[in-house]
Amino acid sequence: MKKILAIVLAALIVLTLSSAFAEAKPGDGLYIGVVYKQSGNAYFQASVEGVQKAADELGFTFEHDGPDDGSSDGAIRIIENFISKGVDALVISANDPDALVDVCTQAMEEGIKVVSYDAEVAYPGRDLDVQPSSAKNIGLTLLESIAKSVNYEGQIGVVSAMATAPNQNLWISYIEEELEANEAYANIEYVGVVYGDDEYQKSFDETQALLNQYPDLKGLIVPTTVGAPAVSKCIQDAGRDVKVTGLTLASDMKTFIEAGICDETFLWNPIDLGYVASYAAVALVNGDITGAAGDNVVAGDYDLTVEAKDDAGATILYLNKLNVFNTETVDAWIDIL
Numbered sequence: 001m002k003k004i005l006a007i008v009l010a011a012l013i014v015l016t017l018s019s020a021f022a023e024a025k026p027g028d029g030l031y032i033g034v035v036y037k038q039s040g041n042a043y044f045q046a047s048v049e050g051v052q053k054a055a056d057e058l059g060f061t062f063e064h065d066g067p068d069d070g071s072s073d074g075a076i077r078i079i080e081n082f083i084s085k086g087v088d089a090l091v092i093s094a095n096d097p098d099a100l101v102d103v104c105t106q107a108m109e110e111g112i113k114v115v116s117y118d119a120e121v122a123y124p125g126r127d128l129d130v131q132p133s134s135a136k137n138i139g140l141t142l143l144e145s146i147a148k149s150v151n152y153e154g155q156i157g158v159v160s161a162m163a164t165a166p167n168q169n170l171w172i173s174y175i176e177e178e179l180e181a182n183e184a185y186a187n188i189e190y191v192g193v194v195y196g197d198d199e200y201q202k203s204f205d206e207t208q209a210l211l212n213q214y215p216d217l218k219g220l221i222v223p224t225t226v227g228a229p230a231v232s233k234c235i236q237d238a239g240r241d242v243k244v245t246g247l248t249l250a251s252d253m254k255t256f257i258e259a260g261i262c263d264e265t266f267l268w269n270p271i272d273l274g275y276v277a278s279y280a281a282v283a284l285v286n287g288d289i290t291g292a293a294g295d296n297v298v299a300g301d302y303d304l305t306v307e308a309k310d311d312a313g314a315t316i317l318y319l320n321k322l323n324v325f326n327t328e329t330v331d332a333w334i335d336i337l
Helices: 002-023 042-058 072-085 101-109 135-149 166-181 200-213 227-238 250-258 270-285
Strands: 031-035 061-065 089-092 113-117 128-131 154-160 188-195 217-222 243-246 265-267 296-299 302-305 315-318 323-325
Touching: 031 042, 031 072, 031 270, 042 061, 042 270, 061 072, 072 089, 072 101, 089 101, 089 270, 101 113, 113 270, 128 270, 135 166, 135 217, 135 243, 135 265, 154 166, 154 200, 154 227, 166 188, 188 200, 200 217, 200 227, 217 227, 227 243, 227 250, 243 265, 250 265, 250 323, 270 296, 270 302, 302 315
Parallel strands: 031 061, 031 089, 089 113, 113 128, 128 315, 154 188, 154 217, 217 243
Antiparallel strands: 265 323, 296 302
16 A cells, blocks of 8 residues: 555656646746836837737746836936846847947846847847847838828928937938939938927927928828827828828827828837847847847747847847738727737
8 A cells, every 4th residue: 555655646746747847938037127218108018018928928027117208317227227136138128229338238247138129229238139120121111101102202201209219210311311312212302300209299399390391291201109190190280281101000090091191101010029029038048049140039920030230249130020001901900009
């Protein structure tokens, strides 16, 4: 009887241990700090949903925060707080690519892995940068969209976020270069860029100033989710025939798409962006990748390869997926974005 009992107990121990090992997840015991450009921004709240999805699958815990005023000083204080809490990794979207380098370098020196996403922390202040699409693809997509909407002629401009925002500035640089180089846009007059600082009222006011200054304005590109509804509302209130395209949330733009102010707008899925960035962070902490070109990151349906960004050693991971919101597709996205 004792022998049988010993066998049963041994079997139970084996089953318990097997179950424990079977339930182990790559992120078990890991703690991640997520820092985004500004608190209360719906776009970044969506990206946190992606982090939560990754946490459910991988087993890590996380906290998230962003400065109320969207300042780099505020972001630095949040990062310093996460460092003091002993996070294993930081996942950061920066308002200024250079301003966070020193504090992120400090984190890396203490063994914390740093992944920037959406808007990069300049190298060498990060282990890896995760972006939704190549900057050139985004810029040229937005330019061609507004060109179609204005029939390839007339005045167009850009209402951007902060003047220091690295991602917006890079997209705009490709727009400006293509306007100069491509004969298809020869009849388009570019009136330049104004900055709404990712604030609704300032974006509205800057748009009003453009409408006042350029009575023949035909189109605006708005590469910021906060700015796009403000710009569109200003145009709607003014009763002007000015087309808008940009990077937007579907839920913000449904009314303006249906009103004909926007023929189409675009956005990657910020949920996916937070999701993939979190998978990359866990892989870095676990030593599965180093962030070097050629590293492979698998996150759900994504199977991605890290690419070299420049000769200095910076690397980048592109999701390369843009969703189009128009009269045919916007209803399918409004409950997601």
